[in-house]
Amino acid sequence: MTEARGKWGWFVALGILFIVLGFGALSNLLLATIATIFYIGVLMIIAGAFQIVHAFRVKNWRGFFLWGLGGFFYAAAGTTIVLDPAIASLVLTLILAVCTIASGVMRLLLSFRAKGDRGWGWLFASGLLTAIAGLAFLLGWPLNSLWLLGLLLSIDLVFQGCTLLGLGLQLRGTR
Template sequence: MSTDRSVVLAQALKQLRARWPWFFGVGIVLLLLGAIAMIYVVGATLASVVFIASLMILGGVAQLIHAWGIRPWANFLLWSVTGALYVVAGVFALINPIAGAALLTLLLGGSLIAMGALRLWLWFQNRSQVGWQWLALSGLFSLVAGLLIAAGWPTNSLYILGMLLSIDLLFQGWALLWVGIALRRAYKMRP
């Protein structure tokens, strides 16, 4: 059984090594998009808001269809209200993306504060465990990031989401670029 797995794994690795240019190419594209988003950070923020608003509208419509499809069910009203709120919030963000960016930035800051506080509390409850100091460090970083976002709100709303998008694209791009390089080296050294 383990030999079957090793054969399957070897075949998968062989196929993956042969596709190293895709990883390399997508890495370059993501790096370029991240650089563009960093240069046009306000545009990246507004594009993020429009994208999120569109998803909220689609999700709200799906919830409304679901609610109306199961009408005899006891939670029909809950599904309907939730779907309607998603649609209204999405339309609001599409009509006024600057206000949508402010609201999303505030929600992001609040979420980071809450997650940071939760991680610190979990660390405090389990601080005698080996390795739990990493949870404390993670919680501290999240809490400080959330407080910095909240302290600069609403002024920072026009660039925080775009900056985070650009940083994410840059990190993903570098990661895929280096995976592509590693796969290329493995492809050249293949048996």
């Protein structure tokens, strides 16, 4: 923690940078969505390539073929995402909506099991809000696939930035 205190300015600077990037992404949600899609695609290509390399490094293992094939499909999916970000945005937004609804429903079910326990209402409220958000995502699909992922990226960058800024300022004050 002592080392972090001495670097408080870096936390503040990084926090400000994230906030600026978040508001920059917020100013053009379509571009932010495309950047998010490309980021996911490139990461999948890299991960698939590493999985293929790993398969060849353990080629005497009986799972070699399936491991390598899995890496190939992962890299192929990433390549498809990079080559057609519009379709990828449609699919990923739909998956996001369905998974958000499912997450909300699971929390609701958990809250009913915890009914009577202290704090169960918070779990219920969280599940209800998450399910409603997922439903809103689903009802707005496919039009929201042009901006929703960019909006989520923007919000995440701003929140991360605020966290880093607050942490840096707190570290400065604890000298």
